[in-house]
Amino acid sequence: MKSMTGYAARDADGRRWELRSVNARGLDLRLRLPEVPGLEPAARAALSGVVARGNLTLSLRLGEGEGGAVPRLDPDALAAALAVIAEVQAAAEAAGQLLAPQSATDILSVRGVYETRPATDGLTLAELQADLTDLIAAFDADRAREGAGLRQVLADQIAEIADLTERAAHLAEARADHMAETFRAALARLRDAQIDEAKLAQDIAALAIKADITEEIDRLRLHVTAARDLLTTKGPVGRKLDFLTQEFNREANTLCSKANMAEMTTLGLALKAVIDRLREQVQNVE
The missing domain is CATH 1.20.120 (Four Helix Bundle (Hemerythrin (Met), subunit A))
Known part of the structure; x- marks a missing residue:
């Protein structure tokens, strides 16, 4: 026997999952998920396979910014920017000119090196499904x-x-x-x-x-x-x-x-x- 009421939460790599349920005559799923292809149908199928009745709310919050946007450092863009700076400095020295040293702030201001991007960038459906499996298991144990x-x-x-x-x-x-x-x-x-x-x-x-x-x-x-x-x-x-x-x-x-x-x-x-x-x-x- 399981209760219709339950709660579970999971934090993983900046992702905050929450799943809660209250009484209902049938099964009512309310999903608050980011736009990740295939995530919503996968979540509905996973929940329907475990829960028969209840009003369920599943939410996933990515990052700390509005809409799940987070600042990210692009290692490839950083390496390219540093290479260009080194090349420019070498050319300036060869021409007998001395350039002012570049600060970390200057380098981070280069477009593409450090920018606010959608938190879903780089996330895979398989990764999120693994999170969801653990979350549902904890939720079911609570019920x-x-x-x-x-x-x-x-x-x-x-x-x-x-x-x-x-x-x-x-x-x-x-x-x-x-x-x-x-x-x-x-x-x-x-x-x-x-x-x-x-x-x-x-x-x-x-x-x-x-x-x-x-x-x-x-x-x-x-x-x-x-x-x-x-x-x-x-x-x-x-x-x-x-x-x-x-x-x-x-x-x-x-x-x-x-x-x-x-x-x-x-x-x-x-x-x-x-x-x-x-x-x-x-x-x-x-």
């Missing part, structure tokens, strides 16, 4: 670390749901006696009324069937088992867990509506509270 903690939180909440479900199942036996007493009291109040006893018996039986919560308890147990299985499943499980939380909530609502007993209502509300916390945490799962 896995957070996912491990998230798995434990979900396991604890599912265990709480299981416990409340079993308490509701145990209370259902006492609830049956409670409902029987309620029906007997109602019959006592209607003793002097003109009632079709056969019809009354049918109505009471129908009410008892309608109020039965056995199916809700059974479905809650099945959902608990399914949720626990998902926690040990490899790959993205966030959507399936989200669906299960909706099913959990449906059964808890029905349990509350059928309660007819204060203690059962209290258990149903407790179930809803835990399920709501579970649903919030599930939104972080890939």
Whole structure:
């Protein structure tokens, strides 16, 4: 299990990579990359191969200047400039003339020797892809670390749901006696009324069937088992867990509506509270 939220950064030879993600229903990639042929499609393919869901932002900053421009020294241009200066000085000396010595600033001012150029000059796609591979590996490790903690939180909440479900199942036996007493009291109040006893018996039986919560308890147990299985499943499980939380909530609502007993209502509300916390945490799962 991995979290949809994660972060990683990498510095390499003046390049600053950052990759971060937050929750999203699907996969949304936002790339802020310099103009290097093939880099954007390569980045999209690499990220899509690792991440299934989330809002991801990948950025690469080159150099310190605006637009990724950096000052660079051209060794070839410098060697050529020094050779020309030496040739000129030799010719001047042969002619009996003495030239003023050239400072480093003078040499650097020669066009082409030291200029601000696009930071992408000299960069290869293979070099950037190697950076990206390391960045994504660190990012994925961060998501896995957070996912491990998230798995434990979900396991604890599912265990709480299981416990409340079993308490509701145990209370259902006492609830049956409670409902029987309620029906007997109602019959006592209607003793002097003109009632079709056969019809009354049918109505009471129908009410008892309608109020039965056995199916809700059974479905809650099945959902608990399914949720626990998902926690040990490899790959993205966030959507399936989200669906299960909706099913959990449906059964808890029905349990509350059928309660007819204060203690059962209290258990149903407790179930809803835990399920709501579970649903919030599930939104972080890939």
